[in-house]
Amino acid sequence: MNDFPWLSHHYLTAEHTLENAQIALIGAPYDSTTSFRPGARFGPSAIRTASYGIESYSPYVHRDLTELRICDLGDLELPFGSPERAFSTLSEGIRFVLNQSVVPILLGGEHSLTYASVRVFQEFYPNLHLIVFDAHCDLREEYLEEPYSHASVVRRCCDLLGTNRIHQFGIRSGMKEEFFYARQHGLQHFYNPQSLLDVLQRIGNEPIYLSIDLDVHDPSVFPGTGTPEPGGVTFLDTLDMFNALENFRIVGADLMELSPHYDSTGCSSVLAAKVLRELLVRIV
Numbered sequence: 001m002n003d004f005p006w007l008s009h010h011y012l013t014a015e016h017t018l019e020n021a022q023i024a025l026i027g028a029p030y031d032s033t034t035s036f037r038p039g040a041r042f043g044p045s046a047i048r049t050a051s052y053g054i055e056s057y058s059p060y061v062h063r064d065l066t067e068l069r070i071c072d073l074g075d076l077e078l079p080f081g082s083p084e085r086a087f088s089t090l091s092e093g094i095r096f097v098l099n100q101s102v103v104p105i106l107l108g109g110e111h112s113l114t115y116a117s118v119r120v121f122q123e124f125y126p127n128l129h130l131i132v133f134d135a136h137c138d139l140r141e142e143y144l145e146e147p148y149s150h151a152s153v154v155r156r157c158c159d160l161l162g163t164n165r166i167h168q169f170g171i172r173s174g175m176k177e178e179f180f181y182a183r184q185h186g187l188q189h190f191y192n193p194q195s196l197l198d199v200l201q202r203i204g205n206e207p208i209y210l211s212i213d214l215d216v217h218d219p220s221v222f223p224g225t226g227t228p229e230p231g232g233v234t235f236l237d238t239l240d241m242f243n244a245l246e247n248f249r250i251v252g253a254d255l256m257e258l259s260p261h262y263d264s265t266g267c268s269s270v271l272a273a274k275v276l277r278e279l280l281v282r283i284v
Contacts, residue, residue, distance in 0.1 A: 011276070012051045013065040014072035022068055022284050024097045027075030028109035030086050031259075037226040039259030044075055044107040046260035047276060050269035054277065060239055061246075063281040070280065071102070078109075083148040087116035094120045094252075103283065105276075108256035110226075111138065112148055114211045115156045121252050122160055125207040128251075129165045130157055131199070133191070133241065134213035135229035137174030139181050154187075163187060167199045169241070170216040173229045191216070191233055193244040200248050210245065210253040212238075212279075214272055224268025226259045235271055242282050250283040 011025055018024055027044030034040060056065040076093050078086040090106075094117055097104040106117055111134070122128050132138075138154040148156060157166060163185035170191040171182070182188045189195045200208075215225040218232030258272045 009045075009048055010072035010074075011048045011070070011273075012054070013056050013068075014070040016069045016071045018071045018073065018097070018100055018102060020069055021071035021102050023070045023103045023105055023280060025070065025072045025105050025107060026093055026097065027073075027107045028078060028090055028113050029075050030078040030080075030108070030113060031110045031226070032080050032083060032086065034110050034226050037259060037262065039261050040108055040110045040226055040257050042260050043109055043256075043258035043272070046258060046269040047107055047255070047272050048072070050266065050273040051277075053270060054273055056277070058278055058281045060278065061281055065277060065280060068280060068284055073097070083112060087113070087148070090116045091120045095123070098124050104252050105280070106252075106254035106256075107276075108254060108258075111211070111213050111256045112153045114254055114256065115148065115153050115160070117252065117254055118157050118209055119160055121207075121209050125251055127165075127206050128161060129167065129203050129206055129208045130161055130211060131196075131208055131245075132166070132168045132211045132213070133170050133216040133238070134168060134211075135170060135173055135215045135232055136213070136227065137168075137171055137178035137182060139174065139178040139187075158185075169196060170233060172231050191237065191241070193240045196241055196244045200244065203248065205249055207249050207251040208245075210250055210279075212253065212255050212275065213257050214255065214268075214275070215257050217271065222268050222271050224260050224263030225257050226262070227257070235274065238275060239278055242278055246282045253279060253283070255279070
């Protein structure tokens, strides 16, 4: 019976052990501060399931995931209630992976978790830059008296890194005060490769953490999220942005805010799985 080929629930070719991996996927099923529609806790599992419907080969850059050593560590068991308890558990998991000299890629889960990830990365990379693809500013001091809400994640990252090392792309929704803060500190940029290259050339060889809130995509191609926002980008737009990032120093990343049950077609989960594939074949 032990010889029977049971199907392991991992992302595509992510069958390596942590000991010989270049990249480790970490699932973070958490959505306790979601401000509109919950469900991002089911994102990591949906990405893995959808990956069985796509190929490991990317025809866009002629690379295959089989050429990489990827480990899927599965999902962390994150406590509900206090965000800080969930953040602490996630931080421990990311620190463990970084101590193995492996690149962690976080699969969310809601966007507030990026703060927990960035604060660990800053320990290892003191001159870390954060690049964010997102529809929303996420620059509130608090939301419903919660300073660690997903609506405040970039503001909390500003507390960690300062505003001159955070760069946002794709933003099209937020309070007037958030946009004023962003303009005051030069946080936001146009979602196009040239705008991104301008930022990257200033960063040079310094380390970059890439945070992708999948609702940066237009609801016409990605309805499966808790806070859909019209006026977004396409999958191919995101590939153009990835091409700009390819020759720069990406030390970690996350893929957040897939809420699969809002898209009965499953296409949002497939888009997330393909975005992950295209990221993976470019960062190592």
